[in-house]
Amino acid sequence: LISRLQALLGAPVEIVAELGSTNDELVRRALADSQALALPDMSLLVTDYQNAGKGRLDRTWEVRPGEALTFSLLLRPVAVPPETYGWFTMLMSCAVTQALRDHGLAAQTKWPNDVLVGTRKITGILAALVVTPGAAPAVVVGTGLNVSTTHLPVETATSVQREGCNLGRADLLVDVLEKFLPLYRRFCADPTELTVPDGRLRTVVESQLGTLGQRVRAELPGAQAPLTGRAVGLDDHGALLIRPEGGRVRAVSAGDVVHLRP
Ligand code: BT5
Structure with missing residues (x-):
């Protein structure tokens, strides 16, 4: 899996058995690597079990060991104006939505950082800005996708299995990244695809946005x-x-x- 992911992303990939939060860990590592020597654009950190996951506003993101897909991507979008970094969360929501729809789930994006199936939340996304003096800012985009969740942390949650799909975490990870990459590359190549009202990428994002x-x-x-x-x-x-x-x-x-x- 690791070599397949590395070939897809063209960047280092690490899968760890357990940690606190993939976002916190990747932010910490990115701060220590301001010259982008160890962690270039699209570096990926995945864990089997995230025991102290974060939501927005100091909320927690809860999953049981082995039951969720949990990963963070480090983005170094040099050509993208920092004031438009908010779009990265939406691009990841869009990628997850597309991947789930391909497997027959009636997924939709809920502004700004959730993916729902029906009215239930199947994925939460959290972005963090990494600012180091003298270096271009970077962004960490973390994704938690409930997969085989037998114990759902809140009544409003659902999982891929609960929705009747038996796909495993590795396949889902590849699917989501394969959807994310072209969206990300298009945005980096021409940010106006999102930042002008009739931009082609804006139309794609809006078409998935149930809100x-x-x-x-x-x-x-x-x-x-x-x-x-x-x-x-x-x-x-x-x-x-x-x-x-x-x-x-x-x-x-x-x-x-x-x-x-x-
Ligand atoms: C989010 O926050 O939805 C962002 C979640 C981001 C998680 C990823 S996992 C990888 C990376 N590393 C991290 O530490 N975090 C990211 P928010 O919109 O604030 O929603 C949080 C709320 O969702 C909680 O207060 C619960 O109500 C609910 N919740 C918690 N765990 C859930 C789960 N597994 N499935 C669905 N809902 C959940």
Whole structure:
């Protein structure tokens, strides 16, 4: 598996039996490798068991040993403007969604970092910025995909097996990376494919995004009241555009979004 992944990514791949968090570990290693000597673009860290997984806002990401696909990719996107790095989370959500759809699962992306099957969460994605003095910034994109989860940590979760698909973690990993690579390469070759409204990659991302068109409630960090309205699009940085009833469209760049029933 490792040589197959290395050939696919053209970068080092490491699979470890157990660790705290693949994101934390890869960020730590990237900080120690500011010249990108050991860890070039697309370096991959995978673990069988992540015992202290992180979600956003200090939340935890929980899985049992051997039951989930857990990996982080180190991206060094030199040609991409840092203010558009938010798109990497969406590109990974898109890749996971495409891979799951290829296996017959009715997956959709939920803005900004989840993949759902129906209304249940099958994947969470978390990106971290790595800034080292004198070097170009890097991004770590971590993905947790519930695979054979017999014990689901929350009632709202699901797994590949629970959805009736018996694919193993190794095959899923290759599938997801094969979907991610062309998306990533297109973005790096021409960031405007995402950063202009009719960019071709933007159209692909939007077509997988189940949040669009829905009535949503957004809990915004630091705001007193949630924002309720219809999700009408994405802006050039990947923020969600929400139109409150009778109000002006607002761009939401961070926060939790709930899809409301019609
Ligand atoms: C996320 O946060 O969904 C981001 C999860 C990222 C996990 C990957 S695994 C590799 C890399 N290394 C890490 O340490 N993290 C990344 P958020 O949107 O904040 O959602 C977190 C919430 O999802 C929790 O508060 C739970 O309610 C729920 N949750 C926890 N574990 C889950 C699971 N296995 N499946 C579905 N939902 C889960």
